[in-house]
Structure formats: structure tokens, C-alpha cells
Amino acid sequence: AxxxxxxxxxxxxxxxxxDSRLSEISYGQWNGTAIADLKRQYTTYFDSETNDVYPHSIEINNGESFAHAxxxxxxxxxxxxxxxxxxxxxxxxxxxxxxxxxxxxxxxxxxxxxxxxxxxxxxxxxxxxxxxxxxxxxxxxxxxxxxxx
Incomplete structure (x- = not known):
């Protein structure tokens, strides 16, 4: 960007x-990992229709909550x-x-x-x-x- x-x-x-408030949401431990790899390993944490993580993904990736971002x-x-x-x-x-x-x-x-x-x-x-x-x-x-x- x-x-x-x-x-x-x-x-x-x-x-x-x-402005740092416009930075992408942090996916925690998943930052920098290819989405295709993550989707294969953590299928239940991805929405196949939007190709994005679900809000509850922070349970395992220690990322930023959707609410905070x-x-x-x-x-x-x-x-x-x-x-x-x-x-x-x-x-x-x-x-x-x-x-x-x-x-x-x-x-x-x-x-x-x-x-x-x-x-x-x-x-x-x-x-x-x-x-x-x-x-x-x-x-x-x-x-x-x-x-x-």
C-alpha cells in the first residue's frame, strides 16, 4: 500500500x-505465511467464500482481534x-x-x-x-x- x-x-x-491505524490486521503467528498453506492446515478458520480468516482465528494465531482492528x-x-x-x-x-x-x-x-x-x-x-x-x-x-x- x-x-x-x-x-x-x-x-x-x-x-x-x-497512519498506523490503517495497517493490515495482524494475523499473529500466521503473518508472512502463504494463505494457501494456512487454509490447508487450518480449514475451519477460513471462510472459503471470502478467502479470509474468521474472527475466531485469534484463538490459535495470537493475532489482533477483529474488534480491535x-x-x-x-x-x-x-x-x-x-x-x-x-x-x-x-x-x-x-x-x-x-x-x-x-x-x-x-x-x-x-x-x-x-x-x-x-x-x-x-x-x-x-x-x-x-x-x-x-x-x-x-x-x-x-x-x-x-x-x-
Whole structure:
């Protein structure tokens, strides 16, 4: 995500600002292990439809809880919407974070309702900085004009 941000920013007047609240969820002892290997060994901890771990995977991988990760991500969203109330903010991050921002807007309880977005896709939300009301404008659209980056 950081490398992608730098590519985008090299061709625009946007500055990169790193915020640790947007880091991918930690899968604990599973970090860095191929998903295919994990799925074979820990079948009951993976959702075959979304190709992601279930929230209860922290029972064995000692990773970050979904609740904790979602809280830090949402803290970023609400803070940034207040800090820049009338501006469009580009956030470049990983799929788990993106789908959970969307699911939080939709009041989904744990973020497992739908698949991760494709790489280099675009999702858009609007957050009213006063009321906190959210609107999902779109999710998982292919990025157009990638050849220009």
C-alpha cells in the first residue's frame, strides 16, 4: 500500500501521510505465511467464500482481534472526516481494512459479510463530520487509467 501511494503521489500533488491505524490486521503467528498453506492446515478458520480468516482465528494465531482492528480503523475514519470536513481524502490501504471501513458504514457486525476488494480497486464513502452519518457510494470498482500511473 505504501509503494502504491508513492507511485500515485509521484504523479500528483498529493502528499503521502502514513497512519498506523490503517495497517493490515495482524494475523499473529500466521503473518508472512502463504494463505494457501494456512487454509490447508487450518480449514475451519477460513471462510472459503471470502478467502479470509474468521474472527475466531485469534484463538490459535495470537493475532489482533477483529474488534480491535476495526476500532482503530474507524477512529481514523471519524478523525479524518472531522479534520477535513469538505475535502476528498485518498486512502490507500489493504483489502481487509477497506472492506471493514465499508462494513462499518453498513453496520455489519464483524466485517465478514463480503469479499475483499480486488487489488487496485476504488471504493468511496462519505462521512458527515457533524452527524457521523456514512454513505457508501461504491465498493470495489476497477481503477481506470492505471497505465497513466
Amino acid at each position: 505504501l509503494a502504491t501511494s508513492k507511485i500515485i503521489c509521484n504523479h500528483t500533488n498529493i502528499n503521502v501521510r502514513v 476495526r476500532k482503530r480503523v474507524w477512529t481514523f475514519v471519524t478523525e479524518i472526516s472531522r479534520e477535513y470536513p469538505s475535502q476528498t481524502i485518498l486512502v490507500v490501504t489493504h483489502g481487509w481494512v477497506i472492506k471493514n471501513i465499508i462494513s462499518l458504514c453498513l453496520n455489519n457486525t464483524d466485517g465478514t459479510a463480503f469479499k475483499n476488494p480486488r487489488n487496485l480497486s476504488v471504493s468511496k464513502i462519505q462521512v458527515d463530520p457533524v452527524t457521523g452519518k456514512q454513505k457508501v457510494c461504491y465498493y470495489n470498482r476497477p481503477l481506470k487509467g492505471i497505465g497513466k500511473l
